[in-house]
Amino acid sequence: MYKRYGYYIEGNIIDAFQHGNNKYIFQIEGSDDYEVVVELGDDGEIFDSKCDCPYDFGPVCKHEVAAYFQLFEMLNQEADNDKVTNNSYKRFTLQEVLNNLSKAELVNIIINIAQNDATLENSLMVRYSNGDNQQELEACQELVDSIVRKYTGREGFIKYRDTGNFVSEMEDIVEKARNTENLLLALEIAILLLEEAIGAFQYADDSGGDIGSLVMETLQVIGEIAIECKEIGHQSEEIFEKLLAQIDNEVFDGWVDYQIDLLNICFEFADDEMLREQLRIKIESMLDGKSSDRYMSFIQT
Numbered sequence: 664m665y666k667r668y669g670y671y672i673e674g675n676i677i678d679a680f681q682h683g684n685n686k687y688i689f690q691i692e693g694s695d696d697y698e699v700v701v702e703l704g705d706d707g708e709i710f711d712s713k714c715d716c717p718y719d720f721g722p723v724c725k726h727e728v729a730a731y732f733q734l735f736e737m738l739n740q741e742a743d744n745d746k747v748t749n750n751s752y753k754r755f756t757l758q759e760v761l762n763n764l765s766k767a768e769l770v771n772i773i774i775n776i777a778q779n780d781a782t783l784e785n786s787l788m789v790r791y792s793n794g795d796n797q798q799e800l801e802a803c804q805e806l807v808d809s810i811v812r813k814y815t816g817r818e819g820f821i822k823y824r825d826t827g828n829f830v831s832e833m834e835d836i837v838e839k840a841r842n843t844e845n846l847l848l849a850l851e852i853a854i855l856l857l858e859e860a861i862g863a864f865q866y867a868d869d870s871g872g873d874i875g876s877l878v879m880e881t882l883q884v885i886g887e888i889a890i891e892c893k894e895i896g897h898q899s900e901e902i903f904e905k906l907l908a909q910i911d912n913e914v915f916d917g918w919v920d921y922q923i924d925l926l927n928i929c930f931e932f933a934d935d936e937m938l939r940e941q942l943r944i945k946i947e948s949m950l951d952g953k954s955s956d957r958y959m960s961f962i963q964t
Contacts, residue, residue: 671732689730699730717824821867830873889931903932
């Protein structure tokens, strides 16, 4: 307990401020710099708190405990001002500040920030650009590449504590695929992400299962695209053939379950005799030379 209290009394809290009515944010220095967010209920009791450190052996970490001590002082500073840091104050919300700026000022701010953050710049381009299919796909690829570079760094590996943020930023690509009206382009974007997500198992610590969840979500989006394609009766053959071609993608080496998931999606088109025959031929070719029974359910369908 003293060690946790020590984070407070030894000055490890390098910044503390109120954000909104009941939210408090603390920047705490330890083996790394961590952020603690504490929310109070209307009764003044702690409603929720979270820290971005990797600690997962109990309900709260030492950084949160230190933040609680600091928060107590912040709420009682009139009674004991000596222990309140000079950094403790109520800030305006970002929305309050930005609401007072002109459009030109906002554009300049965004450009200046994006110039120093390739991932942000690419994310903005993916979200708001409106180019042709090739331009849109290239923008998505650039965003994926910048996110990978950002989190792998010099070591070429994503640590456990960063994997969740890595996946969170990849969600922009998921949403882009979901919201793209051109189904063929939407599929190409989803496939691009699927390849990178499965490949990420090789360069990231997925102990928390975040990357596995991203793979499954991307497969779900691909399934949604296939279903929508069938419903509107447009581009069915192109979508099917692109999906079928992906079955042989080397990214699935060692990940047969994901390969089978993609095969399942192809079955959305099996009511078309010509496409069903192509699917049958593909499955038979996959069975050649394999002793596993995992594909047998498909060939017997």
